[in-house]
Amino acid sequence: MIAWFSDPTHWTGSDGVFALVIQHLIYSGVALFFACLIGLPIGLYVGHTGRGVVLIAGLANALRSLPSLGLIVLLVILFGPVFASDMAFIVPSIIVLVLLAVPPIMSGTYAGVAAVDPAAVDAARGMGKRPLDILFDVELPCALPLIFSGLRSATLQIISTATIAAYVSLGGLGRLIIDGRAQNDYYQMAAGAVLVGALALLVDLAIGILSRLTVSPGLTRRL
Amino acid sequence: MRFDWLYRESGRIAELFLWHLGLSVIPVVIGLLLALPLGWLAQRAGFFRSTLLGAAGLLYTIPSLALFVLLPLVLGTRILDPMNVVVALTVYALALLVRTVSDGLESVPPDVIQAANAMGYRRLPRLFVVELPLAVPVIAAGLRVAVVSNVSIVSVAALIGTPQLGLLFTQGLQLRFLTPIIAGIVLCVLLAALLDGLVLFAAKRMTPWQPGGAER
Numbered sequence: 001m002i003a004w005f006s007d008p009t010h011w012t013g014s015d016g017v018f019a020l021v022i023q024h025l026i027y028s029g030v031a032l033f034f035a036c037l038i039g040l041p042i043g044l045y046v047g048h049t050g051r052g053v054v055l056i057a058g059l060a061n062a063l064r065s066l067p068s069l070g071l072i073v074l075l076v077i078l079f080g081p082v083f084a085s086d087m088a089f090i091v092p093s094i095i096v097l098v099l100l101a102v103p104p105i106m107s108g109t110y111a112g113v114a115a116v117d118p119a120a121v122d123a124a125r126g127m128g129k130r131p132l133d134i135l136f137d138v139e140l141p142c143a144l145p146l147i148f149s150g151l152r153s154a155t156l157q158i159i160s161t162a163t164i165a166a167y168v169s170l171g172g173l174g175r176l177i178i179d180g181r182a183q184n185d186y187y188q189m190a191a192g193a194v195l196v197g198a199l200a201l202l203v204d205l206a207i208g209i210l211s212r213l214t215v216s217p218g219l220t221r222r223l
Numbered sequence: 224m225r226f227d228w229l230y231r232e233s234g235r236i237a238e239l240f241l242w243h244l245g246l247s248v249i250p251v252v253i254g255l256l257l258a259l260p261l262g263w264l265a266q267r268a269g270f271f272r273s274t275l276l277g278a279a280g281l282l283y284t285i286p287s288l289a290l291f292v293l294l295p296l297v298l299g300t301r302i303l304d305p306m307n308v309v310v311a312l313t314v315y316a317l318a319l320l321v322r323t324v325s326d327g328l329e330s331v332p333p334d335v336i337q338a339a340n341a342m343g344y345r346r347l348p349r350l351f352v353v354e355l356p357l358a359v360p361v362i363a364a365g366l367r368v369a370v371v372s373n374v375s376i377v378s379v380a381a382l383i384g385t386p387q388l389g390l391l392f393t394q395g396l397q398l399r400f401l402t403p404i405i406a407g408i409v410l411c412v413l414l415a416a417l418l419d420g421l422v423l424f425a426a427k428r429m430t431p432w433q434p435g436g437a438e439r
Contacts, residue, residue, distance in 0.1 A: 065415030160286035193289035
């Protein structure tokens with residue numbers, strides 16, 4: 001495997017490691033963006049109003065049991081003929097990635113807002129803040145630790161599933177594993193696995209740092 | 224849906240279903256058996272807690288497909304050996320359940336422990352007779368998550384060729400044929416619901432003192 005890594009032709013070029021890492025990050029980033037776009041507002045709404053809690057929990061449970069590989073394959077066959085060229089597998093893969101990432105973001109946000117100290121909310125209301133100001137000035141900052149933990153599991157889920165989506169020809173590090181399997185090249189598979197693992201750990205670390213930088217020190221000192 | 228195809232293939236599908244059942248359940252059982260002593264250690268010793276939970280979180284970060292591929296290197300097994308899948312899923316279950324068991328033991332009220340001490344319980348009997356039974360609701364909640372996500376992760380192993388329902392997905396894509404894919408998804412969801420219900424039922428039977436039984 002060290003031999004595989006030390007071969008410079010494996011690193012550069014359109015199917016080299018660098019290109020694959022960038023592809024992996026782009027697909028994951030796009031999926032995470034859309035998942036946040038859907039999950040954050042719903043989580044904030046449910047947390048703030050307390051409406052629809054059962055619905056969110058049920059949805060998260062139901063989605064957890066859906067096999068991601070089956071979903072990707074299903075959507076590729078259903079949507080494949082609709083789109084031209086590469087979009088035939090990119091769009092279904094991204095849809096599945098978003099679908100898997102929304103529940104953790106949604107429930108993290110909801111749980112974060114719901115767990116905010118009611119005294120803090122009351123104090124803000126007493127100071128004359130309007131509901132929307134309370135949400136964005138008080139509840140959202142206080143909910144950040146749990147929002148980040150939801151974001152973290154969503155991101156890991158996305159990176160893991162984007163690897164699987166290589167099976168329906170999506171680019172990214174999963175290519176090394178799937179192509180290695182097809183060519184009976186175990187070292188290429190193992191290299192791909194190591195790289196995916198490392199990528200997941202690094203992204204996890206980055207989110208941890210981001211969360212440390214953005215969460216108010218007043219919260220972390222108490223927790 | 225082509226029901227005639229399902230009927231013709233029902234024997235093979237049943238076989239894949241049983242494989243899927245085994246691959247989902249066995250790792251969770253092993254994981255729970257390992258997590259009980261480790262979670263107990265983590266809950267008791269502060270140093271162990273951060274190290275163990277940190278290591279567990281790290282293991283949980285590794286994508287499943289990567290773990291399936293790398294384990295042969297560690298275990299010396301062949302890539303097609305179902306053992307790789309069992310070990311990988313045991314690692315995930317263990318990583319999840321160590322935290323759960325430790326949280327569950329933490330959730331036992333201190334008054335109860337003091338009462339047990341006053342009644343003359345020694346440490347180990349107290350653990351088995353008092354603390355573990357009271358930790359069941361929290362442990363069961365973690366167990367449900369572990370079982371349900373395992374059912375979904377097992378199907379990924381189809382990409383390296385281990386027999387289970389995931390093979391219906393790969394077959395469906397190769398043939399551009401929806402029936403096996405839909406059958407596979409439905410069976411996976413049913414299996415997850417079945418196992419989830421089973422854990423819920425067992426937890427309810429074990430916690431007759433809870434007003435509504437074990438809820439999430």
